[in-house]
Amino acid sequence: xxxxxxxxxxxxxxxxxxxxxxxxxxxxxxxxxxxxxxxxxxxxxxxxxxxxxxxxxxxxxxxxxxxxxxxxxxxxxxxxxxxxxxxxxxxxxxxxxxxxxxxxxxxxxxxxxx
Amino acid sequence: xxxxxxxxxxxxxxxxxxxxxxxxxxxxxxxxxxxxxxxxxxxxxxxxxxxxxxxxxxxxxxxxxxxxxxxxxxxxxxxxxxxxxxxxxxxxxxxxxxxxxxxxxxxxxxxxxxxx
Numbered sequence: 001x002x003x004x005x006x007x008x009x010x011x012x013x014x015x016x017x018x019x020x021x022x023x024x025x026x027x028x029x030x031x032x033x034x035x036x037x038x039x040x041x042x043x044x045x046x047x048x049x050x051x052x053x054x055x056x057x058x059x060x061x062x063x064x065x066x067x068x069x070x071x072x073x074x075x076x077x078x079x080x081x082x083x084x085x086x087x088x089x090x091x092x093x094x095x096x097x098x099x100x101x102x103x104x105x106x107x108x109x110x111x112x113x114x
Numbered sequence: 115x116x117x118x119x120x121x122x123x124x125x126x127x128x129x130x131x132x133x134x135x136x137x138x139x140x141x142x143x144x145x146x147x148x149x150x151x152x153x154x155x156x157x158x159x160x161x162x163x164x165x166x167x168x169x170x171x172x173x174x175x176x177x178x179x180x181x182x183x184x185x186x187x188x189x190x191x192x193x194x195x196x197x198x199x200x201x202x203x204x205x206x207x208x209x210x211x212x213x214x215x216x217x218x219x220x221x222x223x224x225x226x227x228x229x230x
Contacts, residue, residue: 031215042118042205042220043159056217088157094215102149103218105159 002027004093004106012112013081021076021109025093031055032074033103034066037088049074050096078111086113116141118206118221126227127196134181135191135224137206143167145211148189149218150180153203162204165189201228 005024013019025032031050035043045058049068068074072093078085088110092103117140127133139148150162165173165180173180181190189208193200203223209216 033215033217035218040222042207042222043218045217045219048215048217050215058217090157090159092159092218096215102161102164103215104161105151108157110157 004091004104006089006091006106006109008109009107010110010112012114014114015081015083017081017113018077018079019081019111021078021089021091021111022073023076023091023093023106024073025091026104029093029095029104030072031094031096032068032072033092033094034074034076035090035092036060037090037108039087043090046076081113083113086111116143116146116208116210116219118208118219120206120221120224122224123222124225124227126229128229129198130195133193133196133200133226135193135204135206135226137189137191137221139187139189139206139208141208141210143210147209147211147216148180148182149207149209150178150189150191151205151207151220152200153205153223155202159205163191196228198228198230201226 033048034046037043047057048055052068063079065077088108090108091106094103119138146167148165152160163175179192205223207218207220
């Protein structure tokens with residue numbers, strides 16, 4: 001049973017560039033959430049996708065956008081990169097069916113903006 | 115708005131001893147979930163244990179137990195018989211409602227180091 005996978009594992013970009021991060025959810029999960037974790041901090045919720053729609057959004061600017069595909073995989077796009085966007089980006093998947101379930105996280109993509 | 119507070123930035127514990135990691139929370143919701151995650155240096159967040167706000171019994175998962183005191187708004191994690199592999203960052207988190215697919219609000223974490 002494959003867990004949550006993310007690609008790439010590491011990424012280096014320069015200010016002003018655009019980046020796309022990818023996530024495949026755990027088998028059987030239909031909801032994908034994205035979190036940003038700055039160095040020394042806890043993860044911060046960016047947004048969540050369900051049925052190919054953005055279901056919830058945290059306090060992040062419009063430079064952060066996403067997409068969910070029919071197979072439930074998801075992308076996170078960040079435009080006009082700033083130095084402050086350097087962080088570990090975590091994807092988590094969960095299910096809307098059944099009883100209480102938790103979010104299972106992937107290994108993350110470490111983004112460095114120079 | 116929900117808020118999680120973890121007041122212990124770091125802890126050092128002797129191997130095989132029990133350890134308690136503190137977590138207090140603030141919310142106006144009647145229904146909520148409390149979670150603990152472990153984050154090794156590799157970066158992946160590993161789910162440890164869950165407690166629903168309406169659960170009267172404290173949650174347990176193997177060596178992990180959650181000491182839930184609703185009136186005090188605390189949800190401390192207890193690890194019994196600590197092992198070297200327990201060295202990691204530990205995050206307390208909460209969600210609205212008793213569903214794990216609601217967005218999670220995390221604390222700042224506690225770095226636990228197990229000493230041989």
